Amino acid sequence: MSLKIADIVAPMVTAAKDSLSTDWSKVKDYAKPEFKRLAHTLVDIAKLAANQKVSAAEAKSLLRIHKNTTLMVMLTVEGLGIIAAENAINAALKVVRDTVNGALPFKLL
Amino acid sequence: MTIASNTFKPRMSRASRFLSAALAFVLSACSVTLISHYDEQIDQAATALQKEMDAHLTNLEAASGPDATFDSNKQFYQDYLVGLRAVELRASTHPQNRQSLGQYSLMLDNLEDLRGTHETEGTLSAAYISTVRELFNQGWRAIITLEVAKKRGEG
Numbered sequence: 001m002s003l004k005i006a007d008i009v010a011p012m013v014t015a016a017k018d019s020l021s022t023d024w025s026k027v028k029d030y031a032k033p034e035f036k037r038l039a040h041t042l043v044d045i046a047k048l049a050a051n052q053k054v055s056a057a058e059a060k061s062l063l064r065i066h067k068n069t070t071l072m073v074m075l076t077v078e079g080l081g082i083i084a085a086e087n088a089i090n091a092a093l094k095v096v097r098d099t100v101n102g103a104l105p106f107k108l109l
Numbered sequence: 110m111t112i113a114s115n116t117f118k119p120r121m122s123r124a125s126r127f128l129s130a131a132l133a134f135v136l137s138a139c140s141v142t143l144i145s146h147y148d149e150q151i152d153q154a155a156t157a158l159q160k161e162m163d164a165h166l167t168n169l170e171a172a173s174g175p176d177a178t179f180d181s182n183k184q185f186y187q188d189y190l191v192g193l194r195a196v197e198l199r200a201s202t203h204p205q206n207r208q209s210l211g212q213y214s215l216m217l218d219n220l221e222d223l224r225g226t227h228e229t230e231g232t233l234s235a236a237y238i239s240t241v242r243e244l245f246n247q248g249w250r251a252i253i254t255l256e257v258a259k260k261r262g263e264g
Contacts, residue, residue, distance in 0.1 A: 030254055037247055044240060053236040061226040062240055068215040068222075069244045072251040075215075079144060079208040079255040086143040087261075093140060 003046050008039035016077055026084040027077050034073045042066055145203035147259040154196045155256060159249035161189065166242040170235055179227045186224040193217055212252045219248060 012035040017024045045066060049059035101107050165185055175181055197213035200206055223241055227233055233241075 034247065034251070037243075041240060041243055041247075048236050048240065054234050054240075055230060055237075057226060057230055058234060058237040061222050062237065062244070064222050065219045065241060065244050068219050069248045069251070072212045072215050072248045075208040075211050076251040076255040080258055082144045082208075083258050083261070086141055089141045089143075 003043050005036070005039040005043055008042060009035050012038070016074075020077070020081045023081040023084040027080040030080060031073075031077050034076075038066070038070050038073065143205065144208070145206040145259060147256060147261070148199065148203065151196055151199055151209075152253065152256045154192070154199070155249060155253050158189070158192055158196065159246065159253070161192070162245045162249070163242060165189075166238050166245070169233065170238045170242075177232045179231055182227065186220070186227075189220060190217075193220060209252065209255060212248070212255070216248055216252070219245065 013032065016027070016031055016035075020027060045054075045059065045062045048054045048062075049056075054062065165182070169177060169182065193213065193216060197210070197217070200209050200213055203209075223245075226237075
């Protein structure tokens with residue numbers, strides 16, 4: 001069995017890190033353990049198939065479901081990144097609002 | 110010169126007032142929304158569907174004989190499909206919900222894969238059941254995590 005968990009997790013983390021850049025720090029708490037779980041399950045599926053604990057049809061089904069589940073996790077990572085970006089924009093808008101209102105004798109914004 | 114200068118000043122002032130008003134409108138009326146808002150009904154329905162699938166697979170794991178066959182469990186798959194489609198439909202009524210809709214579509218594919226495998230195999234092996242349960246739970250965790258993250262203090 002040449003499939004190793006670390007070989008699977010590292011490229012997933014790198015890909016997510018690269019695409020999210022600064023927002024990675026906000027999604028890593030979710031992403032890292034989920035990527036590890038996916039890697040564990042993939043290794044388990046390979047072992048089950050090799051040891052014939054599951055039928056060929058079951059092994060193929062598990063691989064398809066695993067692929068879809070990986071995409072679902074990626075969509076959550078993407079969504080969390082968007083929420084982080086939205087929070088950053090709204091925080092910046094709030095700072096401008098506070099600065100403008102602070103510079104005036106009345107509340108403009 | 111004086112006349113020109115007098116006519117120019119009010120124009121600039123009007124432009125400034127317009128810009129100030131526009132800026133005031135943009136900053137006060139707008140906070141940016143890039144992804145749909147939290148929906149408590151979706152959160153609850155997704156949690157219930159996760160629980161139902163876990164219970165179904167746990168029962169199947171313990172079942173033997175006719176109780177474990179596809180025919181005995183056919184109804185579950187039909188009912189689950191209806192429940193899943195209902196959540197997908199509700200999610201589709203929210204704007205900017207591409208990620209969640211993609212997840213429901215993938216979950217529907219996973220359900221059909223499980224149903225189809227059960228149908229062709231007749232009964233499912235214990236190893237298949239425990240692995241597929243783990244994957245379904247992970248899929249639902251992804252869906253629920255994203256839904257809860259949409260709360261932004263409003264939920």
